[in-house]
Amino acid sequence: MRVRIAVACGLAFVAAPLRAQPQIAGCAVFPADNIWNVPVDTLPVDSKSSAILANMNPGAGLHPDFGSGLWDGGRIGIPFDVVPGSQPLVAVDFAELGWPEESDPGPYPVPPDPQIEGEPGNAAGDRHVLILQTGTCTLHELYYTYPDGENGCAVGAGGWCAASGVRWSLGSNALRPAGWTSADAAGLPMLAGLALYEQVAAGEIRHALRFTVAPTREAYRWPARHEAGSTTDTNYPPMGLRVRLKAGYDVSGFSPHARTILVALKKYGMMLADNGGDWFISGVPDERWNNDVLHELGRVRGSDFEVVDVSSIMVDPNSGATKAPVKKGKGKGPKPR
Numbered sequence: 001m002r003v004r005i006a007v008a009c010g011l012a013f014v015a016a017p018l019r020a021q022p023q024i025a026g027c028a029v030f031p032a033d034n035i036w037n038v039p040v041d042t043l044p045v046d047s048k049s050s051a052i053l054a055n056m057n058p059g060a061g062l063h064p065d066f067g068s069g070l071w072d073g074g075r076i077g078i079p080f081d082v083v084p085g086s087q088p089l090v091a092v093d094f095a096e097l098g099w100p101e102e103s104d105p106g107p108y109p110v111p112p113d114p115q116i117e118g119e120p121g122n123a124a125g126d127r128h129v130l131i132l133q134t135g136t137c138t139l140h141e142l143y144y145t146y147p148d149g150e151n152g153c154a155v156g157a158g159g160w161c162a163a164s165g166v167r168w169s170l171g172s173n174a175l176r177p178a179g180w181t182s183a184d185a186a187g188l189p190m191l192a193g194l195a196l197y198e199q200v201a202a203g204e205i206r207h208a209l210r211f212t213v214a215p216t217r218e219a220y221r222w223p224a225r226h227e228a229g230s231t232t233d234t235n236y237p238p239m240g241l242r243v244r245l246k247a248g249y250d251v252s253g254f255s256p257h258a259r260t261i262l263v264a265l266k267k268y269g270m271m272l273a274d275n276g277g278d279w280f281i282s283g284v285p286d287e288r289w290n291n292d293v294l295h296e297l298g299r300v301r302g303s304d305f306e307v308v309d310v311s312s313i314m315v316d317p318n319s320g321a322t323k324a325p326v327k328k329g330k331g332k333g334p335k336p337r
Helices: 049-053 197-202 256-267 291-299
Strands: 003-005 011-015 063-065 080-083 129-133 138-143 164-169 209-213 242-245 270-275 280-282 305-307 323-327
Touching: 049 305, 063 291, 197 256, 209 256, 242 256, 256 291
Parallel strands: 063 280, 080 129, 209 270
Antiparallel strands: 003 080, 011 323, 129 138, 138 164, 209 280, 242 270, 242 305
């Protein structure tokens, strides 16, 4: 039965400590030491932080690109579906709409009526389809998705067309091949960076969030694998850029749910995943969100953030695994679309 959810100097390094990683439908969303799941509040500020932030519209406020109700006819946010391991597989074709050479070939466990970003009522946009398959704990993500018979898709009854698609094994730290896209422009997983109502209501988000700005640089940095930029100026942000809310920012005057999100932005920060509205942060649509509370986040400006240098915790450029920095002690030895 399918479940619908809309809902620095002087440092030595050791293996990241075990901690409880985020879970959805019984599946851990990547290992505990994955870059999405580790705090970055003690890491150094990037040497180009000020210069890069100056080109990220620092006067703009945070914009929660998720909530309750509808906007322009569509749900607000990026939904996902949970399906069992026995979900039937259907054909998915990438040749008609996009990047078959950078996509994991079908078939995929797409249910007959998946939740599509922007629908109902809004057929435009990125049209992401995210599917978490239990049992195998595999995440399937599709970009610009249409059923057979729509937008030139002619894959056969029950099949789908998409511009790109990827399977993520949630027990693995593996990244996409270098230079490859995913369902996201940065070549990153999407579900790992979404705010869920259940997390916020429980009082803690234990992972980084996904965000967008425009424009971006024609470059990407770990753990991103793909760029979609429009400038080579090194003072513009690359895909995969990690930012965090400055530690001294006072969050005491915010409502509890807004404060939970801001605390997470101090501890885990955000990863730049796509071109889009400046400082738009992503989450799952849910009728339990209080949009007035979410709008409080607009009081936080881009200038209240800083760019984080995460290079010191990288284990391997082809892996999302991390190592944790510890203070050194005596005798103890980091295709555009």
